[in-house]
Structures are given as structure tokens and as C-alpha cells.
Amino acid sequence: MVNTATMEWITPAVQALLALALEEDLGRGDVTSETIFEHDETVREGRIQAKAELTLAGTALVEAVFARVDPRVLVRVLKADGQRLRPKDVAIELEGPVRSLLAGERTALNFLQRLSGVATQTRSFVDAIAGTKATIVDTRKTLPGWRHLDKRAVVAGGGRNHRVDLGSGILIKDNHVAAAGGVRIAVERAQTRAPHGLRVEVEVTTLAELDEALAARAEIILLDNMSPAQVKDAVARIAGRARVEISGGVTLDTVRAYAEAGADLISVGALTHSAPAVDLSLEL
Amino acid sequence: MVNTATMEWITPAVQALLALALEEDLGRGDVTSETIFEHDETVREGRIQAKAELTLAGTALVEAVFARVDPRVLVRVLKADGQRLRPKDVAIELEGPVRSLLAGERTALNFLQRLSGVATQTRSFVDAIAGTKATIVDTRKTLPGWRHLDKRAVVAGGGRNHRVDLGSGILIKDNHVAAAGGVRIAVERAQTRAPHGLRVEVEVTTLAELDEALAARAEIILLDNMSPAQVKDAVARIAGRARVEISGGVTLDTVRAYAEAGADLISVGALTHSAPAVDLSLEL
Amino acid sequence: MVNTATMEWITPAVQALLALALEEDLGRGDVTSETIFEHDETVREGRIQAKAELTLAGTALVEAVFARVDPRVLVRVLKADGQRLRPKDVAIELEGPVRSLLAGERTALNFLQRLSGVATQTRSFVDAIAGTKATIVDTRKTLPGWRHLDKRAVVAGGGRNHRVDLGSGILIKDNHVAAAGGVRIAVERAQTRAPHGLRVEVEVTTLAELDEALAARAEIILLDNMSPAQVKDAVARIAGRARVEISGGVTLDTVRAYAEAGADLISVGALTHSAPAVDLSLEL
Amino acid sequence: MVNTATMEWITPAVQALLALALEEDLGRGDVTSETIFEHDETVREGRIQAKAELTLAGTALVEAVFARVDPRVLVRVLKADGQRLRPKDVAIELEGPVRSLLAGERTALNFLQRLSGVATQTRSFVDAIAGTKATIVDTRKTLPGWRHLDKRAVVAGGGRNHRVDLGSGILIKDNHVAAAGGVRIAVERAQTRAPHGLRVEVEVTTLAELDEALAARAEIILLDNMSPAQVKDAVARIAGRARVEISGGVTLDTVRAYAEAGADLISVGALTHSAPAVDLSLEL
Amino acid sequence: MVNTATMEWITPAVQALLALALEEDLGRGDVTSETIFEHDETVREGRIQAKAELTLAGTALVEAVFARVDPRVLVRVLKADGQRLRPKDVAIELEGPVRSLLAGERTALNFLQRLSGVATQTRSFVDAIAGTKATIVDTRKTLPGWRHLDKRAVVAGGGRNHRVDLGSGILIKDNHVAAAGGVRIAVERAQTRAPHGLRVEVEVTTLAELDEALAARAEIILLDNMSPAQVKDAVARIAGRARVEISGGVTLDTVRAYAEAGADLISVGALTHSAPAVDLSLEL
Amino acid sequence: MVNTATMEWITPAVQALLALALEEDLGRGDVTSETIFEHDETVREGRIQAKAELTLAGTALVEAVFARVDPRVLVRVLKADGQRLRPKDVAIELEGPVRSLLAGERTALNFLQRLSGVATQTRSFVDAIAGTKATIVDTRKTLPGWRHLDKRAVVAGGGRNHRVDLGSGILIKDNHVAAAGGVRIAVERAQTRAPHGLRVEVEVTTLAELDEALAARAEIILLDNMSPAQVKDAVARIAGRARVEISGGVTLDTVRAYAEAGADLISVGALTHSAPAVDLSLEL
Numbered sequence A, B, C, D, E, F: 001m002v003n004t005a006t007m008e009w010i011t012p013a014v015q016a017l018l019a020l021a022l023e024e025d026l027g028r029g030d031v032t033s034e035t036i037f038e039h040d041e042t043v044r045e046g047r048i049q050a051k052a053e054l055t056l057a058g059t060a061l062v063e064a065v066f067a068r069v070d071p072r073v074l075v076r077v078l079k080a081d082g083q084r085l086r087p088k089d090v091a092i093e094l095e096g097p098v099r100s101l102l103a104g105e106r107t108a109l110n111f112l113q114r115l116s117g118v119a120t121q122t123r124s125f126v127d128a129i130a131g132t133k134a135t136i137v138d139t140r141k142t143l144p145g146w147r148h149l150d151k152r153a154v155v156a157g158g159g160r161n162h163r164v165d166l167g168s169g170i171l172i173k174d175n176h177v178a179a180a181g182g183v184r185i186a187v188e189r190a191q192t193r194a195p196h197g198l199r200v201e202v203e204v205t206t207l208a209e210l211d212e213a214l215a216a217r218a219e220i221i222l223l224d225n226m227s228p229a230q231v232k233d234a235v236a237r238i239a240g241r242a243r244v245e246i247s248g249g250v251t252l253d254t255v256r257a258y259a260e261a262g263a264d265l266i267s268v269g270a271l272t273h274s275a276p277a278v279d280l281s282l283e284l
Helices: A004-009 A012-026 A031-034 A059-068 A096-129 A147-156 A174-180 A184-194 A205-217 A228-238 A255-260 B003-008 B012-026 B030-035 B058-071 B099-129 B147-156 B174-180 B182-192 B208-216 B228-238 B254-261 C004-009 C013-028 C031-036 C058-069 C098-128 C148-155 C173-180 C182-191 C209-215 C228-238 C255-260 D003-007 D013-027 D031-035 D059-069 D098-128 D147-156 D173-182 D182-192 D209-216 D228-238 D255-260 E006-009 E012-026 E031-036 E059-069 E098-127 E149-154 E174-179 E183-193 E207-215 E228-240 E255-260 F006-008 F010-027 F031-036 F061-071 F097-127 F147-155 F175-180 F183-193 F207-215 F227-236 F255-260
Strands: A044-052 A072-076 A090-097 A133-139 A171-172 A198-202 A220-224 A242-246 A265-267 A278-284 B041-048 B075-079 B090-097 B135-137 B170-172 B201-203 B220-224 B242-245 B265-267 B281-282 C043-050 C076-079 C088-097 C133-137 C170-172 C200-204 C220-226 C243-247 C266-267 C278-282 D043-050 D076-077 D090-097 D135-137 D168-170 D202-203 D218-223 D244-246 D265-267 D280-283 E043-048 E074-077 E090-097 E135-137 E171-172 E198-206 E218-222 E243-247 E265-266 E280-281 F044-048 F074-077 F090-097 F135-137 F170-172 F200-204 F220-224 F243-247 F265-267 F281-282
Touching: A004 A147, A004 E098, A012 A059, A012 A096, A012 A147, A012 B147, A012 C013, A012 E012, A031 B170, A031 B174, A031 B182, A031 E243, A044 A096, A059 A090, A059 A096, A072 D090, A090 F147, A096 A147, A096 A255, A096 B174, A147 B012, A171 A174, A171 A184, A171 B030, A171 B220, A174 A184, A174 A198, A174 B030, A184 A205, A184 B030, A198 A205, A205 A220, A205 A228, A205 E149, A220 C200, A228 A242, A228 A255, A255 A265, A265 F175, B003 B058, B003 D098, B012 B058, B012 B099, B012 B147, B012 D013, B012 F010, B030 B099, B041 B099, B058 B075, B058 B265, B075 D168, B075 E149, B075 F061, B090 B099, B090 C088, B099 B135, B099 B147, B099 B254, B099 B281, B147 F147, B170 B182, B170 C170, B174 B182, B174 B201, B174 C031, B174 C098, B182 B201, B182 B208, B182 E218, B201 B208, B201 D209, B208 B220, B208 B228, B208 D135, B220 B228, B228 B242, B228 B254, B242 E031, B265 C058, B265 C076, B265 F220, B281 C043, C004 C148, C004 F183, C013 C058, C013 C098, C013 C148, C013 D147, C013 E012, C031 C266, C031 D168, C031 D173, C031 D182, C043 C098, C058 C076, C058 C088, C058 C098, C088 C098, C098 C133, C098 C148, C098 C255, C098 C278, C098 D173, C098 E006, C133 F220, C148 C173, C170 D031, C173 C182, C173 C200, C173 D031, C182 C200, C182 C209, C182 F220, C209 C220, C209 C228, C220 C228, C220 F147, C228 C243, C228 D098, C255 C266, C255 F207, C266 E043, D003 D059, D003 D147, D003 F097, D013 D098, D013 D147, D013 F010, D031 D098, D059 D076, D059 D090, D059 D098, D090 D098, D090 D209, D098 D135, D098 D255, D098 D280, D168 D173, D168 D182, D173 D182, D173 D202, D182 D202, D182 D209, D202 D209, D209 D218, D228 D244, D228 D255, D244 F220, D255 D265, D255 F227, D280 E174, E006 E059, E006 E149, E012 E059, E012 E098, E012 F010, E012 F147, E031 E098, E031 F170, E031 F175, E031 F183, E043 E098, E059 E090, E059 E098, E090 E098, E098 E135, E098 E149, E098 E255, E098 E280, E098 F175, E149 F010, E171 E174, E171 E183, E171 F031, E174 E198, E174 F006, E174 F031, E174 F097, E183 E198, E183 E207, E183 F031, E207 E218, E207 E228, E218 E228, E228 E243, E228 E255, E255 E265, F006 F061, F006 F147, F010 F061, F010 F147, F031 F097, F044 F097, F061 F090, F061 F097, F090 F207, F097 F135, F097 F147, F097 F255, F097 F281, F170 F175, F170 F183, F175 F200, F183 F200, F183 F207, F183 F281, F200 F207, F207 F220, F220 F227, F227 F243, F227 F255, F255 F265
Parallel strands: A133 A265, A171 A198, A198 A220, A220 A242, A242 A265, B135 B265, B170 B201, B201 B220, B220 B242, B242 B265, C133 C266, C170 C200, C200 C220, C220 C243, C243 C266, D135 D265, D168 D202, D202 D218, D218 D244, D244 D265, E135 E265, E171 E198, E198 E218, E218 E243, E243 E265, F135 F265, F170 F200, F200 F220, F220 F243, F243 F265
Antiparallel strands: A044 A090, A044 A278, A072 A090, B041 B090, B041 B281, B075 B090, C043 C088, C043 C278, C076 C088, D043 D090, D043 D280, D076 D090, E043 E090, E043 E280, E074 E090, F044 F090, F044 F281, F074 F090
């Protein structure tokens, strides 16, 4: 039941989120089931299946939900995170007391539909730039409390993770630049003082700032809210001296143009802040 | 700083979610700010403003985030939850140490953009049925860990809340009916055994089941996945003997037809499971 | 070891209470046992048995205590919650390391004696109204931290649960009426605005208020601190238009008179706020 | 607002219990107040007053409850823990938003009624032995999760505390004696190995065991389930070589006889396991 | 896997510390292993072995760490707490997925090296006084959050525990004496009011205070910062009427002199506040 | 009272550690003070002062301890973290109820003595390499539960932080190399797959491996357990193509030789795993 996928998804913080999630739905019991069912030990089978095309993510959460609701429920994961499902594909089979299946159903599906939604959204961006050298990365625009899960779902969808939190990456934004007094001084300070294992990334908005950044040996340049044409020019000027990240309002319609303009990394907040849930249901 | 809005939004469970949210982003500090800023006490002002039309929700979370990040940050809420904002409208003014503003910015916005997204989505459904007697209600398809917040955002958007959890409402679904042996027996059991303060709601899929439900004195009838025409027929048959709830794949395009067909309540999972974030930003 | 009873009793909040309970007794170890016993692995058997007549409740807590103290302890539950025990009846058999039995003994018994006390108290009220149509229900006068457990124990004793918390039922009391400006307006507001799955209950103190309540379609009328004769009159006036709940100083001596006066529900705070512990002991 | 009483009562573990208590009642909000009240900021005054004779305990919990529910509520404690109240005596005055008063009322009273119940029960035992040299002490038969609070309430009622937990006192009971192979060896081991700051107490059931205990230099002798006459004989034999504790089924009717038989300490489980709540109410 | 050692070490508070420890190292995953390893299920064996002479303590923590990181990891404890190890002695064998071994390695070793460091330091003090009647005891100068673990490690090293916390022992220090108005009154108050299971210990700094303490029947006398010669005089004056504890700057060089001067107990803060980690490593 | 230092030190995880620390010492109250002091409100002043030369760190913890013990205690921090103190220098002045000062004293000092111990140890290493280009950095060999605090103390002592956890840095060690099949393939995988903001560091043990690492564009080379002479050779071969980190048994005697051999970074586990507490005391 424990496997490496579980370990990677279910951190202590995720356990805390699971506790909140089950408390908020089940903390006062399930009055309907308690009222309706005479015999509480009836065992049933159930199948979680896709009702639309989607990329699966978060199966470990279904395991974790039922492990908390009722360890007697058997959870057989048939499809791996990252797999593409078509309508009627069965992702997970369940077997256990009917009251336990009903008790955990909604929370398990809520996790799975959200995380598969993120993976599916990510997959569509990744597919849109297939064949280019660019990589789709996420942002810190994740759901509060869900950082770790959202980032795993992005990976399941074929994307890559930007920095996990404010402590694990140097990203000097316009506000930092303004407060520090310029791109050059900000980058130099970071190169001198930041933890040695972190590369220095800086956001630039003009060619002059870009030159400052390169002169101060920034290792990654973030071009925010530029057009593909502007990106192309900037990439040419950078000439391999730094990696190039693009951000700001990238959509499925525009993402390929940015990739073809030479970006190494394209960060997309919508992967996590606006992914619609995908349709998955539990059939008993 | 404490007000009734705060009390209503910031329950102990929400405090726990806040703790997770700040830990996941700030638990290892903010290496960029620590690296860049010489003087750590510089005070700045900031404004959270709309960049699109939206209905605001979750301002208490912005207060709560900064109360945890740095109580010295002043948070002035200029617009109330539920208000409609237009681009450039300022919702909240902030004043405090620049490092603290930057430290709390992303988490505060992540909360506000999500919750205003739910409110905005809800508002569009509510507006679509204006003038009918129907009410838009939410479901249990909320984000795990966010039940309370999502439901408050629905109210801010003009919607109403369905049951909060499995312990606070009787809703007999098809699975319960099948396991109990019929609509009639399921409703009768609920009328006899359920907590006396709860009305009995039952899902029916045929007219025969509808008749059973009414005979057993169900107080609310849930019509799932019916067309507006079918709803109209069912409403006529019910003839005021029970309230009528509609659910299942209701969209902005179809919601008015359901309302006009005579539904009292229309529940929409997408209010919470697929609300895109709205665009709000912090300008320093 | 896991069964449906366990699931129903041991919610996450109860797990938190268990953690507090064991920490407060065992958090610093057991200096006596550590000092006295040479060989710490000696296995013993023990029996938890009644020393007086009682109705059992809370056996799942005994399982949960020993699962935390030492999972090697086998707990065999011989009597179900709700069963009546006579002196010397054995409720539970235990087998495990003697130090572990002694370590968990007091906490397990403290849970079981309290919860069986509540069940026994409830049973005596339920028995007192046997043959009437009335139902004994609990109140929110439970031990702080014990809401869920106390309410389960009431059910084990044959009672029924009133609303679980302030979020799962509408009960308009005299203070609400006064602040709202009258029974009628308060009930009307509730009928319009409250979650649709909740019935509206209102406390009335005069016949005039009773008439207002009925006119506003209150579904449950709470008659507080009335004599049985007054209740009888009120029931006649209500004439089946609403359910009738009685509360206020009901004792074992008076409860049957209230039931015979026509009450549907009799709520008794003493079920949970003043239930004496029953006598159960662990014999090794 | 913070005072020494608060510090003594509100430990971190009590904070955790408070969190559970408020979550279980208020975690889903207060649907009645939200539905009824138009204006949510109306300020009211309230008084918590006795409705029967009682000894007060736990006022710090009322402060702590409202500090969590709404810090705007002013709590003025007029009577100190340990004071005797007569009907209509006002213990505490409150002032704050009516919705907040109603939200915290039940939890605050549940704490206060329980703890004052323990104090009142203790006070009656203490009064019953007035003039003797004996002391009333509690046991570990406290409510799980309430150890600290129950023990404080005993002190408020004029009693004294036995050991707080299994880690803070040596009490060798019959089971220990049996497993160790005799009173003498058990006491000797304790004298050699136990933490040096702890006195050694041992339970004896025969005069032979009593002699063994004294020979091994037990500092406290526990006489369990003996009659007052037997106690008198044992006390004479001990002749000041050890303190004498009595336990086992001591009631208000018999306690004085035990005290007059020469006991130093009389431990009474019922102080905490069977104290009925006392009647206190909040009048707005 | 569960055994009595586990129970004694892994209290609920230690579980909370373990949660913090794993969150702080693994909460964001292990980017290196995730990046490097293609196949994530490769099983490896590992051995935790001594690289210097040491006394082992804390093996239960290694079990507890891997039980949380990955329950598939087998942990075979070959040496018991308290055993002396020589370089290359293998204390523990591990077997499990290589990624899990690497994930738990550092936290497990950090616990084991610290706790064995405390045991080793304690062992050296205990050995230094071999043959005398004195006992080495610890203090409350433990690492915050580590009280229970540090005290267990002292026992593993052959020492004994002083009071566990401020609630489980009476120790009247100079500040208490000054505030109370003298040794005599302070000791008398303690003898009258303190829990009866606790002996009264008092710190004295002069012979006059010593006489007061004895007159008031102090059971343990703490001699702080005296020379061995002064201790010898005091011991003679006490003449068996109380136990004698020595504290204050005792080192490995001076400890034997204090023991030979007649101390019963020698408390050493350095056992826990300044124990260097011992060298243990995990070889895969 | 809140300042930037507080924000940087007292993360949510540190709050959890503080809760454990106070619970373990004060959770059962302070029986000595409660027994001795008649008047519990006496206010006293106290001074925390150095009793030896030391570098101060962790003053925010003293504030945080007393904020939890009793918010009435005023804490005036006179010396900043990182300052060098001489014997009798006063670091912090306190003023508050004497019982509260005594209650928090030990926990506050235990934090301060440990953290100042780490800072003092770090300072001695930093001073030893003054004038070279090398930097002293810490490791993950911190006390479990203390990662954040230990790392802050290193900074206070003039050192710099290595990666905070397994999620915020790529460090390919010998075990990774072995499992991956060589330095080259391991580094290449990391350059391709790791988060783009992280530099790639690899441990090498031979010149052949060093060449592989450079060929694969490793950005930091870790030379483990080499002599200063070997380091010098390696640095020459690297020729500025990567930063050079030294680790393994570096002591105060050898550290300068390593710095002069050309290391950029010298990591020292003893900064945190074996720092003796420094002597600081509270004088009332």
C-alpha cells in the first residue's frame, strides 16, 4: 500500500491538509448514511472513472483519504499519475463497507478532480510547445495549503517546478530592484550573499536592465509581459550567457510563439490558479 | 482590526489552513529579500487593486495573512466582500515594512484571487436567474481544506449554502436508495430517525420515485440531470408539497431555463470546483 | 480491529482529545512501573467488568487508548455499546505487556466510565417514558472537547441527538427573538435565509408568541420551563402544525408527565452535564 | 486581562482543549444568529450568575473562551475562584457584540459549570472534615483531556492534589506488589531506583503487608477499602512512621469517620469523576 | 517493531518533535534523489556503525524516523541503548528503497548522534565516581523540545533523572528563599502545602541556612557551588538527616572528589547542555 | 515588541517547538513557586548576563518564551544577535511578576545558551580564516526540530548557510554517484532535470571524477576528507570553472590551512552538532 508515489505526495503538511479536509466533511459524522442503512457492514465495489479526456494526478490522495476514513477499504490504483485517460477509463477500483465508500467519496474525488485538473491543464500547455526546447514551469500562484500537491500535479502533467517557496530560490523582481537601487546592485548583492547553491534570477523590463543583469552575472533572466518579438530580440542579445524565462499572461494561444522565440522556461500561473476540475466519478 | 467579518471567516480550521499556507511559502524564510535589502525596516504603502471586473470575497484572509506575517502591517479594507469591482478599483491598502509586504503578498493574493473567483463565478449564475424565484446554492465539491472559505465566498457572490458537511443535512442519493431498497423506505427511515432539526431531501430519477418521495413526506426533492422540460413536469406534479432542487451539469447557458421551469434551488458544483482565479495585484 | 463502531466514534477531533488525554497522564512516563518491574515484557490478561448495573458506551475508546499506548495489547470487546450490564459482567478482555496494561488502564477507564455514565443516565430517562411517543434528546451542554463522544453515548443509551453544533440547526431562542423584534419576524427571516435543509425551531414563552410562530410556519416549537399542564394546552393549540420540544429542568420524576402531555421531544441537559461515572474496573 | 490565575489555568494543553471545544460548537458558524440578526455589531451586556449555592471555579476559562471567540468582548471577573456564591450572585460581567456573546455563551458556561461543579463537590467534602487534621485529595479519575483543569478546580474547592500523572509520583498498588513479588521488595526497589525527589507510597491490604512497608521505609501508606475502625488500628500501628492515605468508596456520609480515624489524606475519585454541573446562566 | 523501548522513548510529544524534524528536512521533498535516480524502487542495505568509542542511546528514534519516512524500510536494532560500542561496531541494520534510506538518513543520525552523545558524556561521569555511593543526575538544562529524550539518554548512560519538570518536584532555590523570607519559612510552607508525594529539597548557601533547613525537616539539601571540603563539612553536620545533592560547575576532573566528600547526588548540567555529538555513520 | 528579527527567527515551526518546550517544563505547573509564594503578583527585575566571552544569538527566543509564559513580562533586548559579549555584559533586562520570571527562566536560558553556543562556535571558525576568501558554512547536521534556529545562529556567528533542506539544493553525494553509475551521468541528469534555480553541486573523491564533474558543468565541487595539499591541487585543476567546497573533519586547527588552499566554502558540522552551551545566567 505504501509506495514511492505515496511518499512523494503525502508529506506531513499534506497529512495536515487531509485532516482538515476530512474533519470539515465528516467531523460530525454522516447523518444520512447513519439514518438510512440498517446493516453497516455491507461491502461494495466501486470504480473511479473518467467522464472526459484528462491527465490523471493525485491517486495517492485517494489512497490516503480512505486510509484515514476506513483502513478496511481496498484501493487498487489501475492508472498511474501522468497517464492520459479517455471517457470510461477506470482509474481506481475500491472495495469496502458501503458506508465508508460513501463517507470518503466526496473528499477523495475533490482531491482527484482538482489535481487531475491541474495536470490536464499543464499537459495542454506542454503539448502546445512540443518540439521546441522550452519547458513549461509553474509559479507560486498555487492554492494556499496545496503548494506541494499542486506542484506534484504539474509534474504529472509534464511540466516542471519553479522554486518551491521563498526560501528555495533567488528571484529578484521589479519591487526588489526598485528598493535596492538598480538591477546591477541587486544582482551583485545576491551573487555575494545568497546561499551558494542557488542561481540568481532577475526580472528585467528594458534592454538597459538586461545589460546590467548580464554584466552582474545573473544566471537566469526573467522577461515579464513581453511580446514574442521582444523576447526574440532579448534572447539574441543574451546570446547564451543566461537562461531565459518568460512570464505574464501566457495563454494556450500564445505559448508556442514564446517557445519559438527562444525562451528556455515559460512560467504559467494559470496551471494552478485557474485549472478547472476534470470530471471523474465514483460508480458503486 | 477584529470585526464580525473576521470572526465569520477565520475559524480555527481556517487558522490551521493559514498556518499551512504560510509555512509552505515562508517556512524557510525569504532568501531574496534577505539578500537584497540592506535596511530591513523601510516602510512602504501598497494597494491591492482589481485588474478586471470581479466580485470581491475574502478580504478577511488578507488581514489574517498579514496579522501572522507581521502585525505591524496595517491593512485597510476599502471594499466589502460582495462588492463588484471594476479594473483599477482599490480593494485594500497596506502599509508596513517592505520585506513584510513582499513576504505576505503571494499568500494573501492567492487567497483573495481564489475566493473572489468563487464569488465572481457565483455572481454570474445569480445574475443569470434574476427575477425568478430560484436560488443558486453550492455543493460539497469544494477544495479540500477550504470548505468554510469556499462557502463564505459563495455567499459573498449572492448564492446560498447547501449543507455544510455530511453531518448537517439529510440528502438521500441514488446510492442510498438502492442500498435501502427504495425511495419510500429510505425517506421513512430518515423521517423517523434523523435529527429532528433536519429536513429530509431525496434524489429521484423517475416519476414513480417522485410519488414515493411525496407519499413519504420528503420535504425537498432533488431532480438530478433532468432537462428543463422534465423539471417543469415534475414541479407541476409536486404542486408545492416539497421544495424542488435541480442539479447536474447546469451551466450559465442553461441555468435560467431551469429557474423558469420552477426550481426553488439550483445547485452548481462549478461555483467552487472550477472557478478561475480573478486578476488582482498588489502595487507597491 | 477497525470496525464501523470505531469509525463512528474516533473522529480526528477525538484523536486529538486522545492525544491530550495520554499526554496528560503518560507524557512523563510511568515512574512507578519503571521502578518496580524488572522484566518489562511480562504478558498479562485483564478484564474490564461492571461493578454495578449500567448501560455500556465507549468501548471504541478503550481500543483507541491501547492502540496508542501499545499496539501489542489485544483488546477483545465482548459487549456492544448500548448493552445493559449487570455487576461482574465482563465488557472487554485485554492481553498484553503488564506495563502497557497499567499505563493505559486509567485513561481507558476514565473514558469508559464517563461515556457509560452518560448512556446509563440517558437510558433511565428513555425507560421512564416508554410507551409514549416522545423522544429523549440531548443538548449542547456537553463537556467541552467531548461533544462528539457525549452525543454518541446518548445514542448508545437510547436517546437521540439534537443539533450537533451552532452550524447544524436553527434554534431561535428568547435572546434572538428580543434582538430581532419579535417571534414572527425572526421566524420569517429564518425561513427565508437559512440553509434550505434545516427546519426552523423557535422558543416561545406565551400563547401569543406561539400563534406568531405558527403563523410564520415554524416547524418546531420549543416550550421552555413550562409545567406539564401548560404543555398540554400548548400542544392542543399547535394541533399538529409543528413538532413540540420541551426543555428546562426536566427530571426523572417529571419526565413522564411531559411525555404524556404530548411533547414530541424532551431535551435534557443533565444527560451530559451531570451524568455520574459508572463503576467499571480492570482486573488483571 | 492576563493575570496569574490565567497563567495557572490556561496551559498549552488547555489551549488545545479550548481549540477543540470551540471548533466542535462553532467550527461551522452559527446559522441561527447569522440568519436572524440584521445588524451584526449591536453591543450588549451580560451577566453570568449563580442560580444555586456553589463554589466558583474556572473563571479564567470564560476569559479564554471569549478571547478566542472575539477579543472585543470585555470580561470582568467579579468573583474569584474558590468563593462561595449564593443564588443571583453575579460572577462575571460581559460586554460585547451580541452575536459574539451568543457564540461563546454555551462553551463558556459548559466550562464554568463543570469546573464549579468539581469545586462545589470538593468543598462539601472539605467542609465535612473541618477541624480534623485530614486533607481531601483528588485522584487520576479526571476527565480525559481535563486533568489540569479538574485538579485546579479541586484546589479552588479547598482540596489538594494527589500526583498529577504517572510520571510525578510513586504509588505502588496491589498489581505492582503482586508482579514484583511482595511489598517489601517493591518498596525497596522504589527507594533505590526512583527519582530522589519522590516519596514512596504503597498500598497495603493486610497488617503483614503494613509491617513490610514500614520496614522498607515507605513514606506513605495507602489503606484501600478499609472501614474506619480498621483504619484506626492501622494508624495506631504505623505510629507516625509514615503518612496515611485512605481511599475507596468514601462518601459524604463516611468521610468524617475516616478523618477522625486518623487519616492524613483522604482521596476521593468522585470529586472529579461524578461531580454534577452547577447551575449558572448568562443573562443578556 | 513496537517494543517497550519504543513506548518509553516515543511519547506523543516526541512524535510532535519527529514531525517537526522530518518536515524541516523533507517537507519540500528531496530534489537530488528525485533528479538522479531513474528507478525509484531499488532496495539497498545499510549499517549504522560507530566511528569512535561511545555509549549508544536513541535507537528507538531511528525506528521512529523510518516508520514515518517509509514503513517499508526494515530497521534491525542490533545493540541496545546503554551498550558501549567500539569503532566499526554495527548498531543498526537497515534495508529498504535507497531513496527512502537517503531521505531518512540525516534525521535519524542527527537524533542518534545527539542522544548517544548525551549517554556517552553521562557514562564518563558515572564511571568517574565508580565505587562511591553517589549518583550522577541530570538537570532541567536540556534542549528545548528534547526534555524527555535527553533524560532517557542520561539513563542509558547510567545516570539518573532529577525532576522531569517544574510540576514534578519541589526544589527551593535561592530566589525562592529570598522571596519567601528565609529557608525555614520556605521549607515549612512546602512541607505543609506541597503535594504529599513530593519530598522537599532546598538549596542552602551557609551553615546557618543548613541548620534551618534541617530544623524544618527538609528531606534533601542542595549544596550549590561548594568545594569538596565544604561539602564534607556539611555532610558531617547533616549526619544522615537528609540526602545531599551537589551542583555547580562539576567537571570530570572534580566529580570524584565531590562523590568522596559524601554527596548522595551530583547533578551535572553539562550532561545535556554541552554533550558533543558522537560519530556514527550510515554506510550503504 | 514585534520586529524584523522576531519575524526571521520565530517561524510557525519554531512556534511549535516553543509550545513543546514550555509544555515539557511547565505543562504541570510550577509546584515550588505555587507552594512558596504567598503573594503572586510581586514584580521583580532581572538581567540575563554573560558569564564568559561569547557571541550572542537567539534573543528573539527569550522574547517569545516570555510572550507565551506571561505577556506582562517586559523584555528589553540590550544586545543584538551577533554581538560579542564579555563576562558581566547584560544582554537582556526583564521585568515582571517573579513567578513568571522563574517559570520562563530555564526555557529561555536553554534556548539562549544553545543558540549563543552555536554562534560562538561559528565565530571562532570565522575568525580563524579571517583575511582569506573562504566562507564558513553549516550543514544539515542540526538538532532535529531546530534546523531553522541553528541556521540563524550560524548567521549570527558570521557564518553562512548551506542548503536549508533536501528540497532546496542539489548535492550529489557518493551514494548518489554510485547508484546513478558515475559522476558524469549524475551531474548531467541534474543539469537537465533539476529545478532551474538550483546550481548543481557534486562530491568527488578522485581527480578522474573531478574531470568528469567539470566536463558535465557541475557548478560546485565538494571535496570531502581531503588534506589541504590535495585541496590545493584540486583547486588548481578546477581553475575557476566551479566553486570549491571542503568538508570532512575540519577543526579549528586545520581550518585556516583549507582556506589558504583555495576553498571557497568550508562546511563544518560541528558548528551545530557539537557546540557546547555558553554560560549565561538570569540574576533577579
